[in-house]
Amino acid sequence: MDVQREIKALRGGESVQWPHHADTVAFAESLDADNTLVNLRDEFVIPSKADLKRGNVVGEETRAQDDTSASIYFCGNSLGLRPKATSRYLSDYLQTWSTIAVGGHFTQLENSSLGPFQDMAADCSKNSADLFGALPEEIVIMNTLTVNLHLMMAAFYRPTEKKHKIMLEWRPFPSDWYAVESQIEWHGRIAKDSMLPVQPDEGTYTMSTSHIVSLIDKHADELALILLPGIQYYSGQLLDIQTITQHAHARGITIGWDLAHAAGNVELKLHDWDVDFACWCTYKYMNAGAGAIAGAFIHEKHGDVVQNRGLKGWYGGDKSARFLMDNSQSSRHVRHRVQLTTSAEFVPTPGAQGFQLSNPSAVDLTCLSATLSVFNKTSIRALRSKSLLLTAYAEYLLKQMLDRTPDAFEIITPADPLQRGAQLSVLLREGLLDPVSTALVDAGVVCDKRKPGIIRVAPAPLYNTFSDVWHFMEIFEQAVRPSQKEPRAQMGYAAQL
Numbered sequence: 001m002d003v004q005r006e007i008k009a010l011r012g013g014e015s016v017q018w019p020h021h022a023d024t025v026a027f028a029e030s031l032d033a034d035n036t037l038v039n040l041r042d043e044f045v046i047p048s049k050a051d052l053k054r055g056n057v058v059g060e061e062t063r064a065q066d067d068t069s070a071s072i073y074f075c076g077n078s079l080g081l082r083p084k085a086t087s088r089y090l091s092d093y094l095q096t097w098s099t100i101a102v103g104g105h106f107t108q109l110e111n112s113s114l115g116p117f118q119d120m121a122a123d124c125s126k127n128s129a130d131l132f133g134a135l136p137e138e139i140v141i142m143n144t145l146t147v148n149l150h151l152m153m154a155a156f157y158r159p160t161e162k163k164h165k166i167m168l169e170w171r172p173f174p175s176d177w178y179a180v181e182s183q184i185e186w187h188g189r190i191a192k193d194s195m196l197p198v199q200p201d202e203g204t205y206t207m208s209t210s211h212i213v214s215l216i217d218k219h220a221d222e223l224a225l226i227l228l229p230g231i232q233y234y235s236g237q238l239l240d241i242q243t244i245t246q247h248a249h250a251r252g253i254t255i256g257w258d259l260a261h262a263a264g265n266v267e268l269k270l271h272d273w274d275v276d277f278a279c280w281c282t283y284k285y286m287n288a289g290a291g292a293i294a295g296a297f298i299h300e301k302h303g304d305v306v307q308n309r310g311l312k313g314w315y316g317g318d319k320s321a322r323f324l325m326d327n328s329q330s331s332r333h334v335r336h337r338v339q340l341t342t343s344a345e346f347v348p349t350p351g352a353q354g355f356q357l358s359n360p361s362a363v364d365l366t367c368l369s370a371t372l373s374v375f376n377k378t379s380i381r382a383l384r385s386k387s388l389l390l391t392a393y394a395e396y397l398l399k400q401m402l403d404r405t406p407d408a409f410e411i412i413t414p415a416d417p418l419q420r421g422a423q424l425s426v427l428l429r430e431g432l433l434d435p436v437s438t439a440l441v442d443a444g445v446v447c448d449k450r451k452p453g454i455i456r457v458a459p460a461p462l463y464n465t466f467s468d469v470w471h472f473m474e475i476f477e478q479a480v481r482p483s484q485k486e487p488r489a490q491m492g493y494a495a496q497l
Helices: 003-011 025-032 060-065 085-105 117-132 145-156 174-186 209-218 241-250 319-324 351-355 362-375 380-404 433-442 466-485
Strands: 072-074 139-141 165-169 195-198 223-229 255-258 277-280 295-298 409-411 424-428 445-450 454-457
Touching: 003 380, 025 380, 025 466, 072 466, 085 117, 085 362, 117 139, 117 295, 117 351, 117 362, 139 351, 145 174, 145 223, 145 255, 145 277, 145 295, 165 174, 174 195, 174 223, 195 209, 209 223, 209 241, 223 241, 241 255, 295 351, 380 409, 380 424, 380 466, 433 445, 433 454, 433 466, 445 466
Parallel strands: 072 445, 165 195, 165 223, 223 255, 255 277
Antiparallel strands: 139 295, 277 295, 409 424, 424 454, 445 454
């Protein structure tokens, strides 16, 4: 099979022409051996099946002596695996802290992987820019996802008596719903009257672009803000960010995007698409660790938003004056005391980094720096190319399986490769989730489950292989086959959701 030809077809929204032997492990292994595809698996620590069963912390030597047969990890959409580089980066951080202590804010030790502590957030912004199609000054690394959503809405959500509604998706991650709800209530309004959820198209789990833009047109006079997901976490649908953003702007509406499941997963061009703002976490496809520091994008055209509408904190202030501890524009030192002034003026760092409030965790930034060093060994375009083929292969094997196990499940993620990332959401027949989940765990498979019946299969291109996909499907089919002895029931749970 001509891999690059098929990737080109996928980038054009077309299907792959799989050879007759594509459902064999030998074929999967041949794709893994193709040197035109990214293969950075060796940069990551892959848990073994023995690791998954551990009840205690053990050293590397003990792990090496135990069963080293690798698990199949398809849960990068919840928590990405640990890059091996993280150990070295954390060691350098600890060495810096141990040897020069507070001096680490301003000094880089020779041979260290890290710059001075106070420069680390800006360094991470610069090294993240290509992943988001942004200028370095349009990215800020800070806080966590929901905190950043609150900060962005504090700056960009300006309701009036007439224009007060926020458009959001029908099934957002709960934290997004709570953030929107509380922002509306903060402005003294009733949340249910100002929230406009986009329902899925009839009979589906997805929101078509035409449906979204028609809803924007219908409610344009009431909408103060639109906040949508780049990728919808439940269905795995990748929205048309560019088209929807352009349409919102044509109607004079500010639009922001939650990129939690898109960051490090798909190609983004936030600057060129004229996105107003976006927020993301870094612990999923970006592999920065559980609860890792998050990021935000603010388009350069909103460069004055910090001074005019944003919240202020000392780390958002211009770096040249950050450590002067003077609230005025110029120093007013009189011998050994500082003369306070009521005319103090906050001078923000230009661009998105002016949104910073507090000194960010150097530990968090260290972990993010480590994973960005892995991303810098390739490109998001190369990763997306592999991901397109990897996900298409998973879809092909699932469809082959359906011929043998009809009505056991359906794939609710769009079949169009341009409308999905690395995730396929598989909706199991009623009653199958628990036994299938048990079978997967027993076989050393880690993937995400969402009640009432979703298995989210997410092969990440940085560390997952085509062989992983093939072996997963073998285990998955064995798990659903016994169910064929039971009476068939209706698929779908749309009425329950």
